[in-house]
Amino acid sequence: MTKSEELYKKAINLMPAGVSSPVRAIKPYPFYTEKAFGSKIVDVDGREYIDYCLAYGPLILGHAHPKVKEAILEQIEKGWLYGTPIELEVIFAELITKLYPSIEMLRFVNTGSEATMAAIRLARGYTGKKGIVKVEGSFHGAHDSVLVKAGSGATTHGVPNSAGVPEEYVKYTYQVPYNDVESLSSLLEKKREEIAAMILEPVMGNSSLILPEENYLREVRKITKENDVLLIFDEVITGFRLSEGGAQQYYGVKPDLTTLGKIAGGGLPIGIYGGKREIMEMISPLGPVYQAGTFSGNPLTLSAGFTTVKYLVENKPYKILEKRTKEIVENIIPELEKLGYSTSCIASMFGIYFGKEPKNYSDALKLDSKKFLDFFSLLLKEGVFLPPSQYETCFLSVAHSEEDIEKTVEVMKACLRKL
Numbered sequence: 001m002t003k004s005e006e007l008y009k010k011a012i013n014l015m016p017a018g019v020s021s022p023v024r025a026i027k028p029y030p031f032y033t034e035k036a037f038g039s040k041i042v043d044v045d046g047r048e049y050i051d052y053c054l055a056y057g058p059l060i061l062g063h064a065h066p067k068v069k070e071a072i073l074e075q076i077e078k079g080w081l082y083g084t085p086i087e088l089e090v091i092f093a094e095l096i097t098k099l100y101p102s103i104e105m106l107r108f109v110n111t112g113s114e115a116t117m118a119a120i121r122l123a124r125g126y127t128g129k130k131g132i133v134k135v136e137g138s139f140h141g142a143h144d145s146v147l148v149k150a151g152s153g154a155t156t157h158g159v160p161n162s163a164g165v166p167e168e169y170v171k172y173t174y175q176v177p178y179n180d181v182e183s184l185s186s187l188l189e190k191k192r193e194e195i196a197a198m199i200l201e202p203v204m205g206n207s208s209l210i211l212p213e214e215n216y217l218r219e220v221r222k223i224t225k226e227n228d229v230l231l232i233f234d235e236v237i238t239g240f241r242l243s244e245g246g247a248q249q250y251y252g253v254k255p256d257l258t259t260l261g262k263i264a265g266g267g268l269p270i271g272i273y274g275g276k277r278e279i280m281e282m283i284s285p286l287g288p289v290y291q292a293g294t295f296s297g298n299p300l301t302l303s304a305g306f307t308t309v310k311y312l313v314e315n316k317p318y319k320i321l322e323k324r325t326k327e328i329v330e331n332i333i334p335e336l337e338k339l340g341y342s343t344s345c346i347a348s349m350f351g352i353y354f355g356k357e358p359k360n361y362s363d364a365l366k367l368d369s370k371k372f373l374d375f376f377s378l379l380l381k382e383g384v385f386l387p388p389s390q391y392e393t394c395f396l397s398v399a400h401s402e403e404d405i406e407k408t409v410e411v412m413k414a415c416l417r418k419l
């Protein structure tokens with residue numbers, strides 16, 4: 001028995017499915033990580049994998065980047081939690097408002113879930129309306145009002161609607177299909193008096209990778225504005241990933257509110273929400289919308305996050321990341337097509353679809369997620385680690401070398417032939 005298997009046997013008695021977050025419950029058992037550096041993750045049995053999961057998105061600089069490590073260590077010397085404001089809060093907030101012109105004011109929180117929860121409350125508080133619109137299969141964290149057709153682990157495990165969420169709590173959550181301007185516009189025409197905001201992932205990353213069709217985001221912006229509905233971009237994945245300024249810079253579309261997370265914390269837990277000054281001034285103690293947190297804006301997270309974002313701004317690795325990502329995708333297309341499968345990518349995100357490239361959630365549900373898992377397991381044996389679900393997105397980091405890419409392509413081609 002491997003050490004991972006041994007640990008898992010104990011873990012399943014201690015934690016539901018043995019894990020701290022559902023997507024990690026890999027069959028027959030997950031590997032337990034001993035350490036990680038650059039593009040590689042090493043398990044407790046000494047096996048090394050090229051990592052394209054990258055902790056589900058945050059690690060755009062790869063594991064244990066020396067600059068981020070140095071910043072964390074420097075902060076540790078000075079203490080790691082004060083419960084008071086710090087200088088870096090101001091510096092980091094200034095940088096973010098520069099990179100995201102739609103964000104005039106912001107708040108630091110601890111997770112992406114917390115950020116979307118606060119942003120939705122704020123939109124409701126500001127507009128005095130109760131309804132929200134979300135896109136089917138989009139994931140905005142694991143809190144009540146957005147746990148409807150939620151993507152990510154909720155899709156992988158076939159529980160689109162969680163037990164324990166009272167119907168009354170999601171009564172005001174409306175759904176529209178992604179890439180469908182018509183549905184949105186007819187919903188808003190009927191319900192505009194009731195709907196506070198629409199929240200969406202500009203590029204869907206939690207129901208496999210789904211790209212917006214030409215002009216979709218611009219149309220969404222136009223329709224929401226015309227109907228007096230706030231637009232919230234959930235850029236917890238796409239922020240600092242598609243570009244320094246996220247999807248809103250990449251596509252040139254300006255939301256009213258934005259949520260950030262993942263990369264913004266440099267590998268430590270973070271969430272950020274922000275937007276128009278007039279809306280943000282509704283937040284307590286300035287205004288009547290309450291939001292607070294013991295660990296919010298903590299020095300350790302801010303030093304890791306700021307160092308990461310500063311690295312991205314100074315080194316602008318986006319072109320090379322995109323080139324390397326394309327190299328993987330383009331080289332496996334022939335093998336995929338032979339099997340009726342497909343792939344796509346944007347910036348340093350890519351998806352491998354066991355079926356046709358999806359345009360929305362119902363397309364994504366038609367993908368052969370069991371075949372994906374066969375592929376996943378074959379790759380793992382050959383030292384390549386993808387996120388363990390058809391409904392997640394693969395990521396690259398600046399630490400992924402030409403050599404990593406070449407090896408990955410060879411391994412993927414060989415594994416596809418074995419399916």
Ligand SMILES: *Cc1c(COP(=O)(O)O)cnc(C)c1O
Pocket residue numbers: 110111112113114116139140141142201205206234235236237261262270271
């Ligand atoms: C990961 C994710 C979240 C939740 O962030 P957590 O830090 O896991 O709470 C929210 N929205 C999107 C789009 C995400 O990908």
